[in-house]
Amino acid sequence: MIYIGLAGIYLLGIFFLGIFMPESAYEVNYAEKLIPPCADHLFGTDFMGRDMLMRSVKGLSVSMVIALLAAGVSSVLALAFGVAAAVFGGKLDAIVNWCVDLFMGIPHLVLLILISFMLGRGAKGVTAAVALTHWPELTRVVRSEVLSVRSSQYVRAAYKMGKSHLRVAWEHVIPHVLPVYLVGVILLFPHAIMHEASITFLGFGLPAEKPAVGVILSESMKYIAMGKWWLMLFPGLMLLLAVMLFDVIGENLKKLWNPDSGNE
Amino acid sequence: MTRLKYMGKTVLRLLTLLIAVSILSFLLLEASPVDPLTAYIGTDSTLSEEAKEEIIRHWGLKEPPVTRFLKWAGNFVCGDWGESITYKKPVKTVIAERLKYSLALMLAAWLFSGILGYAFGMLAAVRQGKLTDKVIKTFSLTLQSAPVFWIGLLFLSFFAVRLGWFPIGLATPMGKTAEEVTVFDRIYHMILPAVTLSVLGTGKTALYTRQKFIEILNKEFILYARARGESTGQIIWRHGIRNTLMPAVTVQFASFSELFGGIALAESVFSYPGIGSALTAAGLGGDVPLLLGIAVCSAVFVFAGNLAANLLYLVLEPRAGSFV
Numbered sequence: 001m002i003y004i005g006l007a008g009i010y011l012l013g014i015f016f017l018g019i020f021m022p023e024s025a026y027e028v029n030y031a032e033k034l035i036p037p038c039a040d041h042l043f044g045t046d047f048m049g050r051d052m053l054m055r056s057v058k059g060l061s062v063s064m065v066i067a068l069l070a071a072g073v074s075s076v077l078a079l080a081f082g083v084a085a086a087v088f089g090g091k092l093d094a095i096v097n098w099c100v101d102l103f104m105g106i107p108h109l110v111l112l113i114l115i116s117f118m119l120g121r122g123a124k125g126v127t128a129a130v131a132l133t134h135w136p137e138l139t140r141v142v143r144s145e146v147l148s149v150r151s152s153q154y155v156r157a158a159y160k161m162g163k164s165h166l167r168v169a170w171e172h173v174i175p176h177v178l179p180v181y182l183v184g185v186i187l188l189f190p191h192a193i194m195h196e197a198s199i200t201f202l203g204f205g206l207p208a209e210k211p212a213v214g215v216i217l218s219e220s221m222k223y224i225a226m227g228k229w230w231l232m233l234f235p236g237l238m239l240l241l242a243v244m245l246f247d248v249i250g251e252n253l254k255k256l257w258n259p260d261s262g263n264e
Numbered sequence: 265m266t267r268l269k270y271m272g273k274t275v276l277r278l279l280t281l282l283i284a285v286s287i288l289s290f291l292l293l294e295a296s297p298v299d300p301l302t303a304y305i306g307t308d309s310t311l312s313e314e315a316k317e318e319i320i321r322h323w324g325l326k327e328p329p330v331t332r333f334l335k336w337a338g339n340f341v342c343g344d345w346g347e348s349i350t351y352k353k354p355v356k357t358v359i360a361e362r363l364k365y366s367l368a369l370m371l372a373a374w375l376f377s378g379i380l381g382y383a384f385g386m387l388a389a390v391r392q393g394k395l396t397d398k399v400i401k402t403f404s405l406t407l408q409s410a411p412v413f414w415i416g417l418l419f420l421s422f423f424a425v426r427l428g429w430f431p432i433g434l435a436t437p438m439g440k441t442a443e444e445v446t447v448f449d450r451i452y453h454m455i456l457p458a459v460t461l462s463v464l465g466t467g468k469t470a471l472y473t474r475q476k477f478i479e480i481l482n483k484e485f486i487l488y489a490r491a492r493g494e495s496t497g498q499i500i501w502r503h504g505i506r507n508t509l510m511p512a513v514t515v516q517f518a519s520f521s522e523l524f525g526g527i528a529l530a531e532s533v534f535s536y537p538g539i540g541s542a543l544t545a546a547g548l549g550g551d552v553p554l555l556l557g558i559a560v561c562s563a564v565f566v567f568a569g570n571l572a573a574n575l576l577y578l579v580l581e582p583r584a585g586s587f588v
Contacts, residue, residue, distance in 0.1 A: 098281075102288065105281045109525030110562045113547045114292045117555065194411055198529055201413050202544050217414060221533065225432055229421045236414035243409040 004252050007245040011064075014242070018061020026054040026211060037230050044230040047223065052216075056235040059213040060242055062206070066127050067192035074134035074192075075185045081135065082142025083177070086150060087169050096143070100136040108133060112195060116204045126205035130192050138184045142177060149176045179257040187250040190243040197239060213239050267578055274574050278567050285563040286340075286556075290333050293552050340560070346553030350545050355557040358542060363561070366531070366538035368450075370523050372458040377465030378516045384466070385473025385512070386504060390496060392478055400470060407467030412526045416460040416533035423456060430456045457534045461526050465519050472515050476508045510580050517576070520569030524562050 028048045037044045043052035085096035103111065111133050116125035149155060149172065158168050199205045200214025208215055213235055220231035339346070345355035381404075388400040424430045431453055480486065480503065489499055528540035535541070539558060546554040 098284075101277075101281055102284050104521065105285050105563050105566055106289070106559065107521045107524035107562045107566060109528055110543065110559055113528075113543065114289055114555070114559060117547050117550075118292045118296045120296065190409065194409075197411055198413065198525075201411075202528065202532055203548055217417060221417065224417060224421045224425055227421075227425055229426075232414070232417045232421060236411065236417065239414065240406070240410050243411075244406065247405070247409060 001252075001256075004249050007249050011242060011245055011249075014057055014238075015061050015064050018058045018064070021054065021058050021061075026050045026058060037234075043234040046216075046219070046231055052231065052234060055211045055216060056213065056238050058211040059216055059235065060238055062210065062212050063193045063196050063239075064189075064242075066130055066196045067189050069127055070130040070134055070192040070196075071185055071188050073131035074188060075138060075181070077135040078138035078142055078184070079181060082139045083146055083169055083173065085139070086143045086146030087165055087173065093143075096139065100139055103133065103136045108195065109198065112199050113202070113204055116199060121204050123206050123210070126196055126199055129199065130196050133195075134188050134192055138181070138188060141184050142181055145177045145180050146173050149173050183250050183254045183257065186246065186253065189250075190246040193239070193246070194243055271575065271578065274571065278571055282560075282563055282567055286337065286560050287333065289556055289559040289563075290336065291329075293556060294329050296550075296552075336556070345557045348546070348554040348557075349551040350549040350554060351542075355553050358554060359539065359557055359561060362537060362539045362542050365536065366527055366540060369454055369458055369461060369530070369536065369538060370527060372454060373461035373465065373526075374516070374519075374523060376458065377462035378469060378512075380462070381466040381469025382473050382509075382512050384470035386477055386500065386508070388470065388474040389477035389481060389504075390500065392481070397474075401474070404467040404470040404474075407463050408471065409467075410463060411529075412460060412464060413529040413533050415463050416457070416530050419456050419460055420533060453536075457530045457536050460533070461523070461530045464522060464526060465516070468519065469512060469516060473508055473512050476511050477504055480504060480507045510577070514573045514577060517569045517573035521566045524565055 028050060035045045043056060045051055046055070081096045081099075085093040106114075112126075112129045115129035115132060119125035119128055155168060155172050158172055163171070196205060197212070197214040197217070200212050201218045202214075203218065205214055206212040208219075216235045217232055220228070220235070223231050336346070343356065345359070347353070348355045348358045351358045384400050384404065388397045388404075391397045419430075420432065424432045481499075486499060486503060489503060494502070524540075527538060528543050530536070531538045531540035532544055539561070542554065543558045543562075545551070546558060
C-alpha cells in the first residue's frame with residue numbers, strides 16, 4: 001500500500017506540475033546554454049539554455065496525457081471486444097480473436113508508424129496511433145477472464161432463470177472481471193508512455209518545439225559526441241522511473257485484488 | 265495425423281493473417297494525406313502538368329484502390345516490389361541490402377538475450393528469496409522497463425564517447441572501401457547495437473524463466489528428488505532444464521515482434537544502415553512502396569517466429585499430439 005501511495009503521489013505530482021507549468025520555466029536563455037548539472041539547474045541546460053529539469057517534467061506530463069487518452073480509448077475497446085467475444089461466442093469470438101492476431105502480427109512499432117503516417121504525423125497522429133493499438137493484449141485478458149466466469153454455475157443458473165445476455169453481462173460478468181481489467185488498464189500506461197516516447201524519438205510523434213521526452217532525447221543525440229551526457233541521462237532516467245512506478249502500482253494492485261498471487 | 269492437421273491449420277491461419285496484414289497496411293497508407301506524386305518529385309518541382317499526368321497514369325494513381333491493391337499484390341508475389349522514392353532503387357534491393365545487416369544484429373541480440381536471460385532466470389529461481397535473486401529480479405525489471413533508445417544513448421555516451429572502446433556509429437569504419445572491411449570490423453561495429461537490442465529481451469526472459477522454474481521447484485517430484493539425495497546441480501540438469509527450456513524458447517520466439525520494433529530504435533541511435541533505419545527514413549520521407557515492403561517483411565518475420573514456436577512445440581513436446 002505504501003509503495004502504491006508513494007508511486008502515485010510522485011506520478012500525480014509530475015503530471016500536475018507539468019500541466020500547470022508556465023512556459024517561462026523552460027524559456028530559451030542563450031546566456032546559460034549547455035551548463036552541466038549544478039545547484040541552479042539540477043539537470044543542467046540544453047543548447048538553447050532551457051532548464052532540463054523543467055523540460056523533462058513538462059515532457060513527461062505531456063506523455064502522460066497522451067497515455068491517459070490511449071488508455072481510455074484502448075481500455076473501452078478491449079472491454080467491449082473481450083466481453084462480446086466471450087459472452088456471445090461463436091462467430092463473433094472468432095472475428096475478435098482474428099483481429100487480435102492481426103494487430104499482433106505486425107510489430108507494434110511498425111503499426112504505430114503506419115497509423116501516424118496515415119494521419120500525417122504530428123501530435124494527432126501519435127495520439128491516435130498509441131490509442132488505437134493498445135487494446136489487443138487487454139482484450140485477450142478480458143476474454144479469458146469472462147470465459148472462466150461464464151462457465152461457472154451461478155452464471156448458468158442466471159441464464160436458466162431467463163436473464164438476458166446483457167443483464168448477465170452487467171450483473172455477473174463485469175463485477176468479476178473489473179479488478180483484472182483495471183490492473184490491465186494501469187499496466188497499459190507504461191507501454192503507452194514508452195511507445196509515445198519511442199515514435200516521437202524517431203521523428204513521427206510530437207513536433208520538435210514541444211517539450212516531449214522523445215524530442216529531448218533525439219536532440220541530445222547530436223550532443224553526445226561532444227560529451228554532453230546530462231542531456232540524455234536525466235530525462236531518460238525520469239522516463240524509466242515513471243514507467244517502473246506504473247508497473248509497481250499495477251503489480252501491487254494485482255496482489256491486493258487477487259489473493260491467490262499473494263504468496264508468489 | 266492429428267499433428268499434421270494441427271500444423272496445416274496453423275500454417276493456414278498464419279497465411280491468412282499475412283494477407284490481412286498487407287491489406288491493412290495498404291489501407292492505412294492509402295488513407296494518408298501524403299501525396300505520392302509530391303513525395304516523389306518534391307514540392308518545388310518544375311515538372312510540367314503533362315509530365316505529372318504521365319506519372320500519374322504510369323503509376324495508376326487514378327484507379328480505384330481495390331484495383332491498385334490487386335495490382336500491387338500481384339506484382340509483389342511475382343517479385344516486383346516497386347521503386348523506393350527515398351533511395352531511388354527497387355524496394356527489393358533496398359530491403360535485401362539492409363536485411364543482411366539487421367538480421368545479423370537481431371540474431372546476435374536474440375541469442376545473447378536468450379542465453380543470458382535464461383541463465384539469470386535459472387540462477388534467480390534456485391536462489392529464490394536470497395540476495396542473488398533480489399538483485400537479478402530488480403535488474404531484470406529495470407531492463408524490461410528501460411526504453412531501448414535511451415539504453416543505446418547511454419552505451420554510446422559511456423562506452424563510445426567517454427571510454428572510446430567502441431565506434432560511435434555506422435556498420436563499417438569510415439573511409440574504408442567495401443573490400444577493405446573485414447569481418448572483425450563488422451563485428452566490432454555490431455557489439456553495442458546488439459547489446460542494446462538484447463536488453464529488453466534479457467529482462468523478460470529472465471523473469472519468465474525464474475517464474476517457471478520456481479513453479480517447477482514447488483512440485484512434488486522435486487521434493488522426491490531431493491529426498492533421493494539429488495544435488496541442486498542434478499535437479500537443474502534432470503528436471504529444471506527439461507521443464508523450463510521449452511517455455512523459455514517459445515517466449516523467445518514470440519519476442520520477434522518486439523525485436524523488430526527495437527531494431528528501428530537501436531539502428532537510429534547508432535546510425536546503423538539496417539532495415540530499421542530504412543523504415544524510419546521511408547516513413548519520414550513519405551516513401552509508400554518501401555514502407556509497404558518493410559511492413560510486409562516485418563509481418564513475415566513475426567509470422568516466422570510464431571510458426572517456429574508452434575512447430576518447435578510439436579517437435580519437442582511429446583504430449584502435444586494427443587490433445588491439440
